[in-house]
Amino acid sequence: MPNKLVVGLSGNLTRPSKTKAFISHIVAEVSSSTGAASTVFDIEDLGQSFPLARRIGDLDPLARSIVERLLGADVLVVGSPTFKGSYTGLFKHFFDLLDPSSLRGKPVILAATGGGDRHSLVVEHQLRPLFGFFEALTLPTAIYASDKDFADGVLVSEAIHSRVRQAVAEACRVAGTPRSVGLAA
Ligand SMILES: Cc1cc2nc3c(=O)[nH]c(=O)nc-3n(C[C@H](O)[C@H](O)[C@H](O)COP(=O)(O)O)c2cc1C
Numbered sequence: 001m002p003n004k005l006v007v008g009l010s011g012n013l014t015r016p017s018k019t020k021a022f023i024s025h026i027v028a029e030v031s032s033s034t035g036a037a038s039t040v041f042d043i044e045d046l047g048q049s050f051p052l053a054r055r056i057g058d059l060d061p062l063a064r065s066i067v068e069r070l071l072g073a074d075v076l077v078v079g080s081p082t083f084k085g086s087y088t089g090l091f092k093h094f095f096d097l098l099d100p101s102s103l104r105g106k107p108v109i110l111a112a113t114g115g116g117d118r119h120s121l122v123v124e125h126q127l128r129p130l131f132g133f134f135e136a137l138t139l140p141t142a143i144y145a146s147d148k149d150f151a152d153g154v155l156v157s158e159a160i161h162s163r164v165r166q167a168v169a170e171a172c173r174v175a176g177t178p179r180s181v182g183l184a185a
Helices: 019-034 063-073 089-096 122-135 157-174
Strands: 007-008 036-043 075-081 107-114 143-146
Touching: 007 063, 007 157, 019 075, 019 107, 019 143, 019 157, 036 063, 063 075, 075 157, 107 122, 107 157, 122 143, 143 157
Parallel strands: 007 036, 007 075, 075 107, 107 143
Antiparallel strands: none
16 A cells, blocks of 8 residues: 555553554554555644644644544554543544544544453444444454553553454455455464
């Protein structure tokens, strides 16, 4: 995918962030498999105008430029830490500012992190319906990682790495860059 762009958005509210590291890892995998340029943002990158914004026009130029990068992406990788069984409020606030048709047909890899495995279906029960509302093309393999899958903020679980490879292969397929992949663990 030369001249294409993969963009990550992480809903973490604090740094350092396992979620941002996770999203960055997935974005880097898509980028290295496709040759696409890449960039990753989190909530803090959106700056001070973002939490108070009631509509897109309330955002300052930097936050607007992030929205435009995201809307212009050929593949999106979105994820959030699990807060109270769902994505963070400010992650949802970002998408509340977007036009309902703005993500139609966009390939999206869904990801989340959490403290344990109890809420691993957050990717299916919270994230997927949100992007269903936008008529985005959510890829079949959504990926959840918990605290035990990281060491010093780095993803160390081979099972999760395998799911990442599966999701990346799906992204390559829909973005026109076929790549073979083995069955997930
Ligand atoms: C306010 C709050 C609520 C949380 N709720 C949940 C939860 O419902 N389920 C869960 O598995 N983890 C929960 N956690 C743990 C975080 O999801 C987990 O530590 C996550 O990986 C943090 O990601 P980060 O490093 O990107 O901030 C919660 C943490 C906070 C601060």
